[in-house]
Amino acid sequence: xxxxxxVLGQQLAPGDAVCLVGPLGAGKTxxxxxxxxxxxxxxxxxxxxxxxxxxxxGLRVDLLHCDAYRISSPDEFADLDLDTDEAVTVVEWGxxxxxxxxxxxxxxxxxxxxxxxxxxxxxxxxxxxxxxxxTQLDLLIAAFRRVIS
Amino acid sequence: MPDEPLVLGIETSxxxxxxxxxxxxxxxxxxxxxxxxxxxxxxxxxxEVASRAHLEAMVPTLQRACKxxxxxxxxxxxxxxxxxxxxxxxxxxxxxxxxxxxxxxxKPVYGVNHLASHVAVDGLxxxxxxxxxxxxxxxxxxxxxxxxxxxVDDIVPLGATIDDAAGxxxxxxxRLLGLPFPGGPHIDEVAQGGDPSAIDFPRGLTGGRDLQxxxxxxxxxxxxxxxxxxxxxxxxxGRQVPVADVAASFQEAVADxxxxxxxxxxxxxxxxxxxLGGGVAANSRLRSLAEQKCEGAGVRLRxxxxxxxxxxxxxxxxxxxxxxxxxxxxxxxxxxxxxSLPVDVALMS
Numbered sequence: 001x002x003x004x005x006x007v008l009g010q011q012l013a014p015g016d017a018v019c020l021v022g023p024l025g026a027g028k029t030x031x032x033x034x035x036x037x038x039x040x041x042x043x044x045x046x047x048x049x050x051x052x053x054x055x056x057x058g059l060r061v062d063l064l065h066c067d068a069y070r071i072s073s074p075d076e077f078a079d080l081d082l083d084t085d086e087a088v089t090v091v092e093w094g095x096x097x098x099x100x101x102x103x104x105x106x107x108x109x110x111x112x113x114x115x116x117x118x119x120x121x122x123x124x125x126x127x128x129x130x131x132x133x134x135t136q137l138d139l140l141i142a143a144f145r146r147v148i149s
Numbered sequence: 150m151p152d153e154p155l156v157l158g159i160e161t162s163x164x165x166x167x168x169x170x171x172x173x174x175x176x177x178x179x180x181x182x183x184x185x186x187x188x189x190x191x192x193x194x195x196x197e198v199a200s201r202a203h204l205e206a207m208v209p210t211l212q213r214a215c216k217x218x219x220x221x222x223x224x225x226x227x228x229x230x231x232x233x234x235x236x237x238x239x240x241x242x243x244x245x246x247x248x249x250x251x252x253x254x255x256k257p258v259y260g261v262n263h264l265a266s267h268v269a270v271d272g273l274x275x276x277x278x279x280x281x282x283x284x285x286x287x288x289x290x291x292x293x294x295x296x297x298x299x300x301v302d303d304i305v306p307l308g309a310t311i312d313d314a315a316g317x318x319x320x321x322x323x324r325l326l327g328l329p330f331p332g333g334p335h336i337d338e339v340a341q342g343g344d345p346s347a348i349d350f351p352r353g354l355t356g357g358r359d360l361q362x363x364x365x366x367x368x369x370x371x372x373x374x375x376x377x378x379x380x381x382x383x384x385x386x387g388r389q390v391p392v393a394d395v396a397a398s399f400q401e402a403v404a405d406x407x408x409x410x411x412x413x414x415x416x417x418x419x420x421x422x423x424x425l426g427g428g429v430a431a432n433s434r435l436r437s438l439a440e441q442k443c444e445g446a447g448v449r450l451r452x453x454x455x456x457x458x459x460x461x462x463x464x465x466x467x468x469x470x471x472x473x474x475x476x477x478x479x480x481x482x483x484x485x486x487x488x489s490l491p492v493d494v495a496l497m498s
Contacts, residue, residue: 025374
């Protein structure tokens, strides 16, 4: 999961936003840890749950890592007044708040269905808005496949 | 300075608005107005709710503490306040209150570290904090192992969680089991009726290469996932989830790892004393297991009373009082609230 995050991280630029969807323990924070590596972020990426949002400094760009699980409305998220323009923003459980951040983002859904083998995950990526073209998504998926095989 | 400096401590790093007053090592007041009720419906701490609640509660809590201690504000020798780490918006309320009091009363203000305060509170238990000592701090936001040589200016972090904090794991597992927030006390209670050996949940970073690379670090994310998978499997098979057994087995796994690593640190680094602090130190199983293992290893265990383990103002006052009696410089007038203040900065300059 971390390796997939790294592949995505290498392709992100300031202003980009990623929404991570998946149940507790699916690997959202692990994915983000890999993504941080791809962004060349310094230091450890730990769970943002307790503080809602944590900013990590990077050589190329900052990473803003958020957990929106306990945010009950987009207004509450806006209240946090996060500076997302100059950073890459990753929001766990972010479905309802992404529109506060950007008009275009990448959604990464990680499924840990109990019918799968232990440890197996199904990852679905979906572009929202015009930041991600079909070609870019195809290239991203191809890069994911190379990491897995 | 008097032998027993009268110090007021303010703590607003998370969801408790707390004011404590100490005279040297004597606790005079420990007043807490919690916004936890307001948070319960969110299943967590929401920073904006916390900041607003702190603002409303600050003055009444301060007045109550003074009344309990039987002092008036001009009697104080100094004011201490948590400057970090914590939620930025919440910290600012306490820091502003402390600075205003300092300015109005003409008293020195000490911006102190929340984690160092969790250790310093041990000094209110009747004897001074042993120095040097190892400290295990476990709460909703932190899980750290520290080497404390001097509480005011020599604390070295030796290990920390690499993913979720221990208290956060309690909250998330409580959520999985349908128990209310905050998860710790509810899991503790439900676990009383369960079998801690019913399910063999994983102990993160305790073997092989993981242990070598992360000797004094913790990881609770894998444990949380294991519990989630176990509960889902149970439901998928149409069986009723044995909540008490899951809670007890999960709690056992957390306590086991925390105590094992803390005791290992004491024997490897030559510490005779282990101080337990933070909200999770109120957990009954962690306390009993720590007592048992420390006794076996010849380590003296010190755990503050449960009311002093969770966030409170007395711990801030206790560290402030130490700073005063050791002649430390007060913080500059413009010291900031620092949400990610590192643990080796016990006092703000």
